Amino acid sequence: MGMRDTMEKNIKVEFVSREPMEEQAIEIVERKGLGHPDSLCDGIADAVSVALCREYQEKCGVILHHNTDKVQLSAGRSHPCYGGGEVISPIYILLGGRATRVFQGEEIAVDTVAIRAAKEYLRNVRNLDVESHVIVDSKLGGGSSDLIEVFKGNRNEIGNETAEPSVPMANDTSFGVAHAPLSETESIVLNVEEKVMAEFRDQEKAIGEDMKVMALRERDRITLTVGDAFVSKYVDDYDHYIETKQRLREFITRVANDYTACDVNVLVNMADMPG
Incomplete structure (x- = not known):
């Protein structure tokens, strides 16, 4: 009989009662590219x-x-x-x-x-x-x-074909990591980063992969702050940079609106200095 059949299961399930994230007033989500x-x-x-x-x-x-x-x-x-x-x-x-x-x-x-x-x-x-x-x-x-x-x-004695598999021994007090269904805001952030890399970057080579997307949801208003390091060899001049940044902003807005009915405001590379 193998290890899976002999190990006693140690699984406990408990109901957690709290207000769902999407019903809370404030939510902040960030993703790094x-x-x-x-x-x-x-x-x-x-x-x-x-x-x-x-x-x-x-x-x-x-x-x-x-x-x-x-x-x-x-x-x-x-x-x-x-x-x-x-x-x-x-x-x-x-x-x-x-x-x-x-x-x-x-x-x-x-x-x-x-x-x-x-x-x-x-x-x-x-x-x-x-x-x-x-x-x-x-x-x-x-x-x-x-x-x-x-x-x-x-x-368990490598080479001994008759040995029964033992229960694996832990080498640390590591704690498990859980996952829950994405909130609407999390879906927006995930899809914005992925679609910019998979779709918009094919249209515009200047888009770099060093990207960060942060969403702040305040009830039914979402602000997306996006930082992306452009690749300078694909940027002709300042006007081209501003044009590309605006096109990126419009693309992100369209993506976000596909996943929410909330008001969405998109900010891109807000640390830029004019000129």
């Missing part, structure tokens, strides 16, 4: 973990202990100008955390796998030259000896 530094770090951390899992499965037959969620990004420097621009100093990305480096006496190429995975993920950013605009460094430490022993218990 693919090219936002926070999103880049999250995406890289996931990509590195997936790559290590594959490497461990292929080389060792089991997923070994690793934590790759400590990614740091230090901003580079650029000199933007209408119709061009250049990167003066590259972005620096540091991969931190832990990963098991040795299995049954054999070295595992942890750093090589991690750096390759990070660079491959960064190729999703359209205007980023991964080889010249970014430096990726790995400082993944070895797995904790205590936690390695925990994972050894999970493996």
Whole structure:
């Protein structure tokens, strides 16, 4: 009998009574786009973990202990100008955390796998030259000896085909993450960011992926504040920038109105200085 059949289920369901979000007077929602530094770090951390899992499965037959969620990004420097621009100093990305480096006496190429995975993920950013605009460094430490022993218990004597699977042992006091149906405001923010990237960006190359969308709903009035870093080599001049920004504002307004009957006001790149 397998582990799923022998484990006692520990599930408790409790009714939560509170005013639904859409009936509350104030709601604030924010989403960061693919090219936002926070999103880049999250995406890289996931990509590195997936790559290590594959490497461990292929080389060792089991997923070994690793934590790759400590990614740091230090901003580079650029000199933007209408119709061009250049990167003066590259972005620096540091991969931190832990990963098991040795299995049954054999070295595992942890750093090589991690750096390759990070660079491959960064190729999703359209205007980023991964080889010249970014430096990726790995400082993944070895797995904790205590936690390695925990994972050894999970493996239940690799190679023993007659062994029954054991109950997996936890290596941390991690808490679960839940999900509920999106509110109307959340749907607006999600669809604005996704449709700008999937649709409007194909019409206008100047739209960058470093984007942030924040919605403030005050009863039946919604203010959408959008920040998007335009790509200067696709912006001819100041008038072209203003025209593109206005077209972006109109596009976002149409998208938002598809998901709500509330009054919607869209603000784009409000920190701009005239001229």
